[in-house]
Amino acid sequence: MDETQLKRIQDKLQLLLRQQQQLQKDNQLLREELSLLQKSNAQHEEQTEKLKQQLDILKFSNTAMSDAEKAQFEKRINAYLKEIDRCIALLSE
Template identity: 45%
Template sequence: MIDINSQLQLLQVKLQQLLKNYQQLQKENGQLKKELIKKLAEVSSLKETTQNIQQQIDVLKLSKSGFDTTEKVILEKRIDIYLKEIDKCLALLNA
């Protein structure tokens, strides 16, 4: 009898510790999810900033007199991509 009671008590202690660890991991998981959301927002903001800077670079390249044909082709492709994205957005707005 004593042996069974001590085993039950030991099992109960282990279960309590397991529950405590689980709760701690849940709390940490929640914090990590919040941090991930913040980092994803930062990445999105940085991507947007990078695109804006790239557009400014393209405008500056256009304004300078010596313009390579390869740069011109690349810029035309980028402008075409922007126009397609604008068309898609307009189509979604009209739908």
């Protein structure tokens, strides 16, 4: 192997190392952005759930519900109660 080939290999290796470092930086930035977006999404989902709860309460308080609506409302209330029980169980561990 002559000196020019060795120099070319070293240059390529240096280029690959720089590219790897840049990709690692890009990857870290993307991970941070993903984390922020996931937190934002969780907040939006929580807000949506709160609004759904408020809507259900308003529906219940302002109008007479049909049997199907009552059943659906009861299911949601039961789901909320189960979630509350689950949270209490986690807190008491």
